[in-house]
Amino acid sequence: MVTKARDREARRGSGSSGASGSGAKGDSPGKQIERLGLEQEDLTRILYFLKLCRYFDERMETLYRQGKLPGAIYSGRGQEGTHVGVAFALRKEDSLFPTHRDLSAQLTKGLELKRVMAQYWGRIDGYTRGRDGNSHVGDWADARTFTAISHLPIAYPVACGAALAYKHRGEPRVALAICGDGATSNGRWHEALNMSALHDLPVVWVVNNNLWAYSTPNTQEIPVETIAQRGAAYGMPGVRVDGANVLDVFEAATVAVERARKGEGPSLIESVSLRWRGHAGHDPAKYVPKEMLEDYMQNKDPVKRFQDLLQKEGVVDDGAVAELESRIKKEFDQGYEFAQSSPLPDPGDVELGLWADDGYWDREASRNGGLS
Numbered sequence: 279m280v281t282k283a284r285d286r287e288a289r290r291g292s293g294s295s296g297a298s299g300s301g302a303k304g305d306s307p308g309k310q311i312e313r314l315g316l317e318q319e320d321l322t323r324i325l326y327f328l329k330l331c332r333y334f335d336e337r338m339e340t341l342y343r344q345g346k347l348p349g350a351i352y353s354g355r356g357q358e359g360t361h362v363g364v365a366f367a368l369r370k371e372d373s374l375f376p377t378h379r380d381l382s383a384q385l386t387k388g389l390e391l392k393r394v395m396a397q398y399w400g401r402i403d404g405y406t407r408g409r410d411g412n413s414h415v416g417d418w419a420d421a422r423t424f425t426a427i428s429h430l431p432i433a434y435p436v437a438c439g440a441a442l443a444y445k446h447r448g449e450p451r452v453a454l455a456i457c458g459d460g461a462t463s464n465g466r467w468h469e470a471l472n473m474s475a476l477h478d479l480p481v482v483w484v485v486n487n488n489l490w491a492y493s494t495p496n497t498q499e500i501p502v503e504t505i506a507q508r509g510a511a512y513g514m515p516g517v518r519v520d521g522a523n524v525l526d527v528f529e530a531a532t533v534a535v536e537r538a539r540k541g542e543g544p545s546l547i548e549s550v551s552l553r554w555r556g557h558a559g560h561d562p563a564k565y566v567p568k569e570m571l572e573d574y575m576q577n578k579d580p581v582k583r584f585q586d587l588l589q590k591e592g593v594v595d596d597g598a599v600a601e602l603e604s605r606i607k608k609e610f611d612q613g614y615e616f617a618q619s620s621p622l623p624d625p626g627d628v629e630l631g632l633w634a635d636d637g638y639w640d641r642e643a644s645r646n647g648g649l650s
């Protein structure tokens with residue numbers, strides 16, 4: 279979430295120069311940080327989210343492999359730079375429309391870790407009150423994230439509708455939607471971009487290009503060189519950024535969000551990374567060349583890169599990093615305990631909450647589902 283310092287920066291309207299980050303501008307990371315108006319508190323918060331999302335992903339996979347976590351897991355490991363970078367550019371009142379892969383973006387936008395964990399174990403304190411698993415999660419009421427569903431990229435047309443509503447109501451809010459590279463081949467993706475450009479809607483289209491759609495590589499998905507260049511077909515700016523560089527992602531997102539908020543219309547951001555794990559927990563991803571995976575893990579790790587940068591710039595020292603790590607571990611352990619002690623849903627409630635007007639989602643949930 280945007281801190282006070284970021285809010286001030288947004289009001290000053292700076293950070294809007296340059297469309298694709300320091301890579302394109304060629305300035306040093308220190309200069310880029312200055313240009314973006316990021317203060318120590320913001321930078322440490324970005325590092326916190328990067329490390330939290332990585333830690334969460336790793337520990338949840340371990341629990342899954344130990345047979346302690348039911349359902350499926352969709353790892354976003356290696357893509358934290360994209361997730362944290364785009365979500366950090368949003369204000370609380372802006373809305374995020376994610377997919378099954380984007381839990382890290384949702385955590386950055388404000389989902390509570392312990393409730394996410396209750397969601398994973400199908401408990402009443404999860405965001406869907408035990409009605410669905412981890413990938414179909416969202417918190418529209420508070421964090422303003424749309425609950426992801428499977429049909430890709432279904433969040434795109436819904437984000438387009440939300441942006442249309444913001445425009446009609448004259449609200450200075452922005453919708454930001456994420457989908458994968460594979461989802462860009464679906465007609466909905468093109469319809470959403472077209473409609474948004476036609477009506478200058480306050481929306482940012484993010485493509486989390488992790489180079490594979492399940493087992494299909496980019497080369498077999500897309501007949502053009504980059505997804506970003508497709509923005510031109512709809513008369514909107516399209517930029518391609520390095521997902522391993524959270525500052526570049528953040529800068530591109532900030533430019534696009536400000537453009538949208540000013541009523542200048544939508545933008546397309548393609549953020550490139552590699553999916554380090556398989557499509558889901560069951561998939562060993564043997565189709566990804568070993569050398570390529572090693573290269574990304576060793577040289578293009580968004581979390582390590584940003585931590586190294588902040589240490590080099592003197593923003594954090596070893597002590598501050600260790601403090602963040604122990605805080606994250608504690609939050610995870612507390613979240614785990616919270617999830618285990620949260621009841622399962624009451625079976626008698628199964629038919630409730632299908633329709634908004636039965637009031638189920640406005641009431642306190644029944645906590646008689648069989649666990650203490």
Ligand SMILES: Cc1ncc(C[n+]2csc(CCOP(=O)(O)OP(=O)(O)O)c2C)c(N)n1
Binds near residue numbers: 457488490492
């Ligand atoms: C319309 C639609 N077709 C097929 C699927 C099945 N499916 C689920 S995830 C996936 C791959 C998506 O790849 P990509 O968009 O690149 O996202 P990633 O999982 O790589 O983040 C597919 C084909 C689906 N969910 N929706």
Ligand SMILES: [Mg+2]
Binds near residue numbers: 486487
């Ligand atoms: Mg993909």
